[in-house]
Amino acid sequence: MDITALAVVEGAWNSYLSVLDSEPLPVGTGSQPSPLPFGAELALLGSRGQTELVVAHYTSTLEKAFRRHYLPQFWQRFEGIETENANTHIQSEDELITDRGSVEEALAHGLQELSATVQRHEARVNELAAALSGNGMGFVSDREHPSSQFRTMLSALLVTTAPSTFAGLLQLYFSQRLQDFSHKFNNAAPGEAPQTNEEEDVDRMEGVEGAGGASLALQTLGLEWERRLSAVAQQLRDLALGAVSEEAYTNVLKAKIEARLRQEGANCFEVPVLAPALKWLQAVPMAFLRIILPEDPQSPVGQDTQLIQWQCRLQWLVYETLGSRRTAELFDIIVDYPESGPAVEDLQQCLQNTNHHKQVVASFRAALHRRLLHPGAATNDILTQFVSTIRVLRALDPAGVLLAAVRGPLQRYLRARKDTIRCIVTMLTDDGTGGGGVGGAGGESLLEELGSSGKAEMDDCEGDLDVSGDGAQVDDTAAEEWMPEAVDAEPRRTSRSRWVTDIISMLIAIYGSKELLVNEYRALLAERLLAKEDYATERELRTLELLKLRFGETNMHNCEVMLRDIKDSKRVNENVKTPGMNGALATPDDVQQAKQLKDMDATILSELFWPSLTGAGKEEILSTSLPEKVQKKLDVYASRYHTLKAPRKLKWHPQLGTVKMDLTFDDGRTMTFDVSPLHAVIICKFEEQPEWLAGDLATTLQVSAAVLRNKVVLWVNHGVLMETRSADGGDVLYSMVEYREQLNGSDAGRSIGSQDDVDLRDASDEEQRQRDLVKYDSLVRGLLTNYGALRVDRIHGFLVMMASDNSYDKTVEQLDAVLAHLVRENKLAVDGE
Amino acid sequence: MVKVKIVSWHGVASWTWDAQDDACGICRQDFDGCCPDCKMPGDDCPLIWGTCNHAFHLHCILKWVHAQNPRAQCPMCRRPWDFRAS
Structure with a gap:
């Protein structure tokens, strides 16, 4: 490059600088900036390859101006605006009024002014670029273009200088806008107050179709409201604050959705929540986004695509929020089932969309252990809950994966309870009409279940066996209904085993065999039939027919004969x-x-x-x-x-049956009783003599003292007999209460009786333990004399071995208790441990 | 002295064939149960005595007698089988 050329370039640069100094950057709000006064110099500089230098200098000049002047001016507007409670404001509308004006004012005006400034400067930069490349030399890439360098500089500046409160401020702004919008939307339905209870809410949601309600709301808010909101969003984007603002309104929408779901259907499972929530999502948050998102047709991602993305995200949020809440509430939902059907349906849909099955299993298992599987819960309640659980989980997940994962602990726990089998049988056979301990509703439905599932199983068998004709058709439909196995299914279990999800099978599976259940039913049936005086068996017959469907004729044969006996009798x-x-x-x-x-x-x-x-x-x-x-x-x-029936003979079981009797006392009272034969026999003895020592009475009747005591309690409680200590303080004396006053006068006697009633169980337990002690005392002592010392489990082993006739029926723990008693009586000694 | 009046007594009894033996010599099932072909004991599956005083389920001995034509013998004592007149 020669000297003259250098001089020319230097001159042009100097003159550029001087112009820039004399007429600094355009300030103010002039509509159209004057043309660049140094076009010719720029062209020269550009042609001499100094473009980069000029652009860099100009940009840094602009940066200084923005940093010192425009941006502080902009940020200043937001000083002193309280933003901390941006999120909580969503809840309470009244509070919002206070500073809503100032935020909107500051943001709208500030943004407007700043973007105007930016636009002016951008126009300038473009002119500069045009002048520099006047000779036709363009910029190599878009990124080198001065205007894009300007943009980069500007966004860097904005992000670095933004006060920490700005994000909160945006959040507050959007939350206010959304509040306005949703408020108007709620009011759009005539005659409905906002924030009503669920039921009305649902009606309203259904009455006003999403979009219709939203446009109505927009009408009330006015075009200006919409234009301003959309402008603010657009300007934020233009100023490269898009990311910050997106984060802000995402948070706001999220909070809004969560708040709505929180207030909808909280602890109320009878109303569907999901469908209205999704409708509302379309009507309010999506309509709101439609205003905020750019409608710029040139933007790489069209508004529709963006909206669809947003919709997916927000819907997922709804599924996820509602799903996790319902998951946490699953235990209560099951308690309320079938009233809680809508909640189950909601949860099912949520799970379909979120695949959070694992969480359901974990949280429900934890809830089971915390709330159900502990000694405080009655077996009946556990079983009822188990049955409901089966029903609910079957509805949630027809493939049975959830159920397979949850039922294990339940079944294990129930197996450990002694009265489970009895409760199951009672539940199975109690159809709610007969008196009984179990709640009517559960029993009723179980009895139905017995019928329906039995049939289902039979259909299944037919389908399996029948290969030709109709069978093939059945298989076709089954194939079409086939669903793939859930991903998180346990691979160890085949799908076949999971298919068996009917309640009865699950209940039977607690014990692993149906024989126990059948035997228990037989015992229960015997008890019921023997208590009958009217030979009525319709109800039992019906139950038996259902049980036969389920367990097969052979297994129920005994029961059938029993019922026949009653009929014949x-x-x-x-x-x-x-x-x-x-x-x-x-x-x-x-x-x-x-x-x-x-x-x-x-x-x-x-x-x-x-x-x-x-x-x-x-x-x-x-x-x-x-x-x-x-x-x-x-x-x-x-x-x-x-x-009548020769050569058949009768053998009486005098201890069984019922006796109806009238007692007439000396004071003229008459009382009627329905009692067992033993009760009757006891009281008859008092016809012979009015007072009996307990021991004598037991000997006469040839029953054990414990049994006698057990039975006498009934008469004592009815005030027929009185229990006192005999004169010498030895044995208990029972005496007839002939006059009512006698009874009132001797509370002491009565109190022994009532106390005995409470201790009845204990008394017979005590009796049992005494018998055990006598039985094992000599055995164990003999053992220990031979061996010196033995561990409990070894003693247990020996006893099992020695008792050939199954007379030894204790567990190790029970044996331990017996031995402990012997130790207390100083018959044995325990060492170690 | 108290007066006890028994208004009604509902007793429980069980029936037996009183056959001096427990099980039918043919099917080895209890006399008080029923033969393998029957479901219901009692009237539906009666016992029958032979002149030799051996008892069997009616259905069991009938089968036996038919199989033993022309001259059936008691399965227990080999005496000619004849139904005892009741």
Whole structure:
């Protein structure tokens, strides 16, 4: 480059500088900046390859100006505006009014002014660029273009100089706008106040179609409101504050959605929440976004695409928020089932969209352990909850993956409870009409379940067996309904095993076999049938038919015979009591006998088919202790039966049955009782003598003292007998209460009785333990004499081995307790541990 | 002295064939149960005695007698089988 050329360039540069100095950057709000006064110099500089230098200098000049002048001016507007509570403001509308004006004012005006300034300068920069490249030499890339360098500089400046409160401020601004909008939207439906309860809310949501409500709301807010909001959003984007503002309104929308979901259907499971929430999402947040998002057709991503992306994000937020809340509430939802059906449906949809099955399993398992599987919960309640759980989880996830993951702990826990099987059977057979401990509703539905699931299983079998014809068609539909296995299914379990999700199978699976259940049912049935006096078996027959469907005829055969026995008994009982049975002519003797039996009824059993009628808890009474007149009637009955059904004979079980009796006291009172034969026998003894020592009475009746005590309590509680200590303080004395005043006068006697009632269980337990002690004392001592010392489990092992007839039925723990007792009695010593 | 009046007594009894033996010599099932072909004990599956005083389920001995034509013997004692008149 020669000297003259250098001089020319230098001259041009100097003159550029001087012009820039003399006429600094355009300030003020002039509509159109004057043309660049140094166009010719720039062209020269440009042609000499000094473009970069000029652009860099100009940009840095601009930077200085913005840093010193424009930006401080802009930020100054927001000083002193409280932004800390931006999020909480969403909740309370009244508070918002206070500084809503100032924020909007500051932001709108500030932005407007700043963008005007920026626009002016941008125009200048473009002119500069045009002049520099006047000779046709363009910029190599867009990034080198002065205007893009200007933009970069500006956004860097804005981001670095922004006060820390700015994000909060934007949040406040957007939250106010959204509040306005949603408020107007809520008011758009005539005659409805905003923030009403769920039910009305749902109605409103359905009444006003999303978009319609939104446009109505926009109309009320006015075009100006919409224009200003959209302008602010656009200007923020233009000033490269798009990211900050997006973060702000994302937060606002998120908070709004969460707040809405929080207030909707909180602890109320009877109303669907999800569908209205999604509708509302369209109506309010999406409509709001439609205003904020750019409508610029040239933008690389069209508004529609952006809106769709947003919609997906927000919908997911709804699914996720509602889903996790419902997951946390699942236990309560199940408690309320089937009333909570809508909540279950909501959760199901949420899970479909979020795949949070794992969380459901984890949280529900935890809830189970915390709230259900502990000693404080009654077995009935656990079972009811189990049944509801099966129903709900089946609705949530028909593939059964959830259920398979959750049922394990429940079943394990129930297995450990002693009364589970009894509760299950009661639930199965109680259809709510009969009196019983179990709540009617649960039992009723279980009985239905028994019927329906039994049929379903049978259909299944048919489908499997039937290969031709209709069977093939059935298979086709099944194939079409096939769903892939869930991803998080446990691979160890085949889908086949998961398919068996009906409630009865699950209940049976607690014990692993149906025999236990069938046996328990038999025991329960026996108990019920023997308590009957009217031979009515319709209800039991119905249950039995259902059970037969489920467990097969063979398993229920015994029960069938039992029911037949009752039916036959009714007929035979009538025949026996009618003179001239068997079509024979009624002899006077015959008539006499029949008359005798007028107050006699009998249930006649096929003993082999009934569960053991004697044994634990079923006390024997000897026929010799029956009152003579009763015994005579039984004999007559039996002989007439023998005549009727020869060569069959009757064998009485005197301890079973019911007795209705009237007691007439010396003071003229008469009381009527329905009691067991043993009760009756006891009170009959008091006809012979008014006072009995407990020991004597037990000996006479040939029952154990514990059993006697057990039975006498009933009479004591009814104020028929009185329990006192005998004169010598030894044995308990029972005496007849002939006069009511006698009873009132002796509270002491009564209190022993009522206390005994409470201690009844303990008393028989104590009795049992005494028997155990006697039984094991010698055995264990013999063992220990031989071996010196043994651990409990070894003693247990020996006892199991020695007791050939299964007479040893203790667990190690029970044995431990027995041994501890022996230790206390100083018969054994324990060492170690 | 208290007066006890028993208004009604509903007793429970079980029936038995009183066959002096527990099980049918043919099917080895309990007499008080039923033969393998029957579901219901009692009237539906009666016992029958032979002149030799051996008892069987009616259905069991009938099958036996039909199989043993022309001259059936008691399965227990080999005496000629004849139904005992009741």
